Amino acid sequence: TQLLEQSPQFLSIQEGENLTVYCNSSSVFSSLQWYRQEPGEGPVLLVTVVTGGEVKKLKRLTFQFGDARKDSSLHITAAQPGDTGLYLCAGAQKVMAAGNKLTFGGGTRVLVKP
């Protein structure tokens, strides 16, 4: 079983502060996805990173895929209360395999206080 470890498990910050969430594994992934989940809803995709060393930006969110494709990070600049939620990383080992299973990390619960 391939494991994805997320840290920290919980993060509470004030509005305007920055935060970083980490996702680490001993396995290599062909791609890694970040999802955000609101209470009472299913996860929704934020971004997919594919190439080792890749950096993607989505407004105030910056995602990085490690050079060896074993780890990733999510950095939020000037966090806002609307960023509150559960952030999940998920790795895929095969690109075109039927079913393309994902391995999910344990999640990081982020609370941004106004």
Next chain:
Amino acid sequence: NAGVTQTPKFQVLKTGQSMTLQCAQDMNHNSMYWYRQDPGMGLRLIYYSASEGTTDKGEVPNGYNVSRLNKREFSLRLESAAPSQTSVYFCASRGPDGYQPQHFGDGTRLSIL
């Protein structure tokens, strides 16, 4: 836009009862998945179906069965519910291309007493 629809949203069972969780998607996706989500453990794959007519075990299949009824529907059955199966269950589907995301339903919150 319906996407992935799960029923019911909430259910309470007694130990030993059976139940089927329903999932349907309207995006013409081949692949469908069932996960359970427990506090601090993210999402764990129970079963998945790469295409109509095929199903495979995921990480935690014991105590569950699935049926891929047609391309749209993928059901999860608990034959004899146990308290350890208290969880939030999510169904997801995915398109065929390499880096497509999984699209999730809103979950079924299941409590087993």
